[in-house]
Amino acid sequence: MMETVLRGPSSEVRIGPGLPTVIIGERINPTGRKAFSAELQAGDLSRVARDAVAQAETGAVVLDVNVGAAGVDEVALLPRAVELVQQTVDLPVSIDSANPAALRAALAVARGRALVNSVNGETAKLEAVLPVVAEYGAAVIALCMDDSGIPATAEQRLGVAEAILEAAARYGIGPEDVLLDPLVMSVGADHTSGAVTLQTAHLIRERLGCNMTAGASNASHGMPERDLLNTVWLALLIQAGVNAPICNPLKNGLAVRAVDLMLGYDEWGMAYIRAYRAVQKASAG
Amino acid sequence: MMETVLRGPSSEVRIGPGLPTVIIGERINPTGRKAFSAELQAGDLSRVARDAVAQAETGAVVLDVNVGAAGVDEVALLPRAVELVQQTVDLPVSIDSANPAALRAALAVARGRALVNSVNGETAKLEAVLPVVAEYGAAVIALCMDDSGIPATAEQRLGVAEAILEAAARYGIGPEDVLLDPLVMSVGADHTSGAVTLQTAHLIRERLGCNMTAGASNASHGMPERDLLNTVWLALLIQAGVNAPICNPLKNGLAVRAVDLMLGYDEWGMAYIRAYRAVQKASAG
Numbered sequence: 001m002m003e004t005v006l007r008g009p010s011s012e013v014r015i016g017p018g019l020p021t022v023i024i025g026e027r028i029n030p031t032g033r034k035a036f037s038a039e040l041q042a043g044d045l046s047r048v049a050r051d052a053v054a055q056a057e058t059g060a061v062v063l064d065v066n067v068g069a070a071g072v073d074e075v076a077l078l079p080r081a082v083e084l085v086q087q088t089v090d091l092p093v094s095i096d097s098a099n100p101a102a103l104r105a106a107l108a109v110a111r112g113r114a115l116v117n118s119v120n121g122e123t124a125k126l127e128a129v130l131p132v133v134a135e136y137g138a139a140v141i142a143l144c145m146d147d148s149g150i151p152a153t154a155e156q157r158l159g160v161a162e163a164i165l166e167a168a169a170r171y172g173i174g175p176e177d178v179l180l181d182p183l184v185m186s187v188g189a190d191h192t193s194g195a196v197t198l199q200t201a202h203l204i205r206e207r208l209g210c211n212m213t214a215g216a217s218n219a220s221h222g223m224p225e226r227d228l229l230n231t232v233w234l235a236l237l238i239q240a241g242v243n244a245p246i247c248n249p250l251k252n253g254l255a256v257r258a259v260d261l262m263l264g265y266d267e268w269g270m271a272y273i274r275a276y277r278a279v280q281k282a283s284a285g
Numbered sequence: 286m287m288e289t290v291l292r293g294p295s296s297e298v299r300i301g302p303g304l305p306t307v308i309i310g311e312r313i314n315p316t317g318r319k320a321f322s323a324e325l326q327a328g329d330l331s332r333v334a335r336d337a338v339a340q341a342e343t344g345a346v347v348l349d350v351n352v353g354a355a356g357v358d359e360v361a362l363l364p365r366a367v368e369l370v371q372q373t374v375d376l377p378v379s380i381d382s383a384n385p386a387a388l389r390a391a392l393a394v395a396r397g398r399a400l401v402n403s404v405n406g407e408t409a410k411l412e413a414v415l416p417v418v419a420e421y422g423a424a425v426i427a428l429c430m431d432d433s434g435i436p437a438t439a440e441q442r443l444g445v446a447e448a449i450l451e452a453a454a455r456y457g458i459g460p461e462d463v464l465l466d467p468l469v470m471s472v473g474a475d476h477t478s479g480a481v482t483l484q485t486a487h488l489i490r491e492r493l494g495c496n497m498t499a500g501a502s503n504a505s506h507g508m509p510e511r512d513l514l515n516t517v518w519l520a521l522l523i524q525a526g527v528n529a530p531i532c533n534p535l536k537n538g539l540a541v542r543a544v545d546l547m548l549g550y551d552e553w554g555m556a557y558i559r560a561y562r563a564v565q566k567a568s569a570g
Contacts, residue, residue, distance in 0.1 A: 187546055188554060195549030198524075219547060223554060224561050225539065228516065232543045235520035239483075254510065258517045261472055262504060264480030269473060269508060276509050 002176045004139050004211045004244075006062055006092035007112030013061050013092055015179070015211045015244045020265045021256050022244040024094055024115075024213060025060030027051045028085065030069040037069040040077065048081050049088045056089040058282060059253035059275050063089070064117060064246060065106070066096035074102035079109045086111050094141070094246075100128045107136040114138045115179065121146030121160040121167075130171040139177040140168070141213055144200060150183060154199035157182060161204055179213045179244055180204050184233075188222035194233070198240045205241030216247035231255040239263065254279050287461045289424050289496045289529075291347055291377035292397030298346050298377055300464070300496045300529045305550045306541050307529040309379050309400075309498060310345030312336045313370065315354040322354040325362065333366050334373045341374040343567060344538035344560050348374070349402060349531060350391070351381035359387035364394045371396050379426070379531075385413045392421040399423045400464065406431030406445040406452075415456040424462040425453070426498055429485060435468060439484035442467060446489055464498045464529055465489050469518075473507035479518070483525045490526030501532035516540040524548065539564050 003016040015022045028051045030037040036047050052063055063085055067077045074097050082093050095106045096117040103116055118141035119129045133140045142164045144157035151157045161180050168178050182200035185193040197214070204210055214237050220229035230252060237245060238259045245256065257275040260266045288301035300307045313336050315322040321332055337348055348370055352362045359382050367378050380391045381402040388401055403426035404414045418425045427449045429442035436442045446465050453463050467485035470478040482499070489495055499522050505514035515537060522530060523544045530541065542560040545551045 187549075191546065191552055191554055192549045194547040198548070223546075223557070225543070228540060229543050229547065231513065231516055232520045232540065233547050235517045236524050236544070236547055239521050239524050255513060255517065258510070258514050259521070261476065261508075262479040262514065262518050262521055263483070264472075264477045267476055269476055272508070 002209050002211060004176055004179060005113065006115055006139060008089075008091040008093075009086055009111040011090045011092070011112070017205075017209075017211075017241070017243065018265070019243065020271060021238050021260050022062060023060045023249050023253060023256055024062040024064055024244055024246040025051075025055035025249050026064050026215075026246045027055055027248055027250070028064060028081070029066040029096065031066070040067050040069045040072050043077070045077075045081055045084050048084050052085045052088045052091075054282075055249050056091060058249040058278055059257065060091070060249040062092050062094050062115060062244070064094040064096050066117075068097055068099075074099050075105050078102045078106040082106045082114075083109050095138075100132055103129065104132050104135075107132065107138060110136075116140045118143055118181070119164065120144075121164050123147060126164070126167045130168060130173060133177075134171040134173055139179060140173065141179045141181055142168075143181045144183050150185070152196070154182075154196055154203050157196075157200040158203045158207065161208060161210070165208065165210070175208065175210050178210060180208070180210045181213050181215075182242070184215045184218045186221040187219050194219055194236070198236055201237065201240035201242055211244060212242040213244045213246055214242045216245050216252055227251065235259045235262075250282070287494045287496060289461055289464060290398065291400055291424060293374075293376040293378075294371055294396040296375045296377070296397070302490075302494075302496075302526070302528065303550070304528065305556060306523050306545050307347060308345045308534050308538060308541055309347040309349055309529055309531040310336075310340035310534050311349050311500075311531045312340055312533055312535070313349060313366070314351040314381065316351070325352050325354045326356050328362070330362075330366055330369050333369050337370045337373045337376075339567075340534050341376060343534040343563055344542065345376070345534040347377050347379050347400060347529070349379040349381050351402075353382055353384075359384050360390050363387045363391040367391045367399075368394050380423075385417055388414065389417050389420075392417065392423060395421075401425045403428055403466070404449065405429070406449050408432060411449070411452045415453060415458065419456040419458055424464060425458065426464045426466055427453075428466045429468050435470070437481070439467075439481055439488055442481075442485040443488045443492065446493060446495070450493065450495070460493065460495050463495060465493070465495045466498050466500075467527070469500045469503040471506040472504050479504055479521070483521055486522065486525035486527055496529060497527040498529045498531055499527045501530050501537055512536065520544045520547075535567070
């Protein structure tokens with residue numbers, strides 16, 4: 001069984017088939033958050049600590065950290081944000097940047113064993129990011145797209161995944177340390193896109209055995225009742241083999257625990273009940 | 286591809302892999318409904334017509350009809366209820382009784398092509414119900430349990446399903462007219478029971494190719510946030526191959542359409558949008 005092991009300052013998170021689903025909390029990211037973007041531009045990281053606590057309380061066990069707003073010097077700010085997150089909560093971080101120098105600077109200060117978000121099959125991207133991942137002994141998220149763009153079919157995405165794993169191996173990074181992302185597109189734009197994502201996940205699980213991540217919310221873009229669609233989508237993704245989804249635990253944390261309960265990953269339903277109480281407490285507070 | 290075809294007075298419903306999920310509406314059933322039970326005991330069927338309309342408006346395309354309350358003469362009342370349902374809505378019925386004489390009486394008045402709910406692998410049950418199903422050219426729901434009770438493992442449930450299909454074949458009923466039920470138990474009582482159900486569904490889909498039904502709500506019995514659990518459970522069931530779940534469309538109809546949208550069974554999301562509007566209208570009215 002292929003296990004991806006991540007570590008915080010003194011905690012360990014294991015991702016693997018048959019293990020409880022790992023929530024990677026997505027909130028520490030200025031995309032679409034105006035106030036947070038402005039704070040980051042002013043060097044104010046106070047919201048980062050609050051977001052870290054709120055996500056940890058609602059079930060995230062890995063925290064994505066992204067400070068990529070316009071006008072922000074990520075090389076300076078990303079390591080500060082990573083340090084602050086790990087001073088606040090004892091969790092592994094997913095270091096999220098398109099800037100290899102910022103990734104390197106953040107990996108240098110990250111405690112434990114981090115995840116890097118992300119590479120894809122583009123040659124330039126692989127050559128820029130994989131050496132950094134290897135140097136720091138990190139794990140890495142890999143999107144199933146390449147220099148030709150986003151493949152239309154599941155078989156083609158599998159081909160990209162295989163090429164990425166080969167490239168990773170050349171840098172000494174094993175398949176257990178590559179979290180593949182089967183790519184989630186909007187079903188509103190193309191009603192077959194959910195099926196292609198799920199089919200890609202099935203193929204990756206069967207043929208490569210790798211652990212997987214995916215975004216929970218892109219698929220429902222532009223449709224009504226997005227919470228319902230995201231809940232359903234998480235269930236389908238997890239059953240298809242995506243065992244470390246990136247989502248907002250304040251919104252989707254209980255749904256992930258519900259899926260694990262129904263799939264038999266939650267002995268006595270203890271994790272579900274705990275998550276239910278955390279949600280009750282959060283909405284009361 | 287194995288297709289189950291049901292008919293109403295002038296409508297047709299097809300159940301098959303790759304086709305939109307068929308909702309069998311469960312509401313016309315006195316179990317746990319005190320007022321409805323009392324009405325049935327008094328021969329009052331007014332609620333039956335209201336429940337038929339409400340379920341048709343929220344996405345049911347087959348209606349289960351069960352009048353089995355204490356003190357009710359099902360042989361007299363079940364055909365009346367079936368006739369009333371089909372005078373009210375143009376849909377196929379699922380005739381739901383443990384009494385073979387009542388099934389026969391209801392089948393005699395049902396218009397189109399009905400579903401019989403249900404047989405299981407018990408010898409006495411098969412011998413009592415299958416001849417009636419065959420005589421009226423109906424389809425039948427078959428629960429994967431037999432004289433030894435409910436099998437603990439998916440492989441054993443598959444074995445019961447195979448035995449039922451063999452028995453049905455002896456009466457001239459083909460596998461396309463047997464809707465198998467992989468059996469849903471409470472995850473609160475046994476946290477592995479959801480996984481056994483889903484594994485049974487996978488095996489049935491792979492090895493027998495039959496269409497399947499299942500109850501949407503038993504699994505969440507005794508747990509908090511049952512609506513969330515039922516939504517997640519429907520998604521997992523449908524992805525595993527259950528293409529005609531029995532549920533309450535007033536509660537779960539939109540969730541089923543959400544699953545179909547994410548699985549690519551809903552071109553342009555038209556059915557999902559229609560269901561969304563129906564729910565909005567129902568909650569406004």
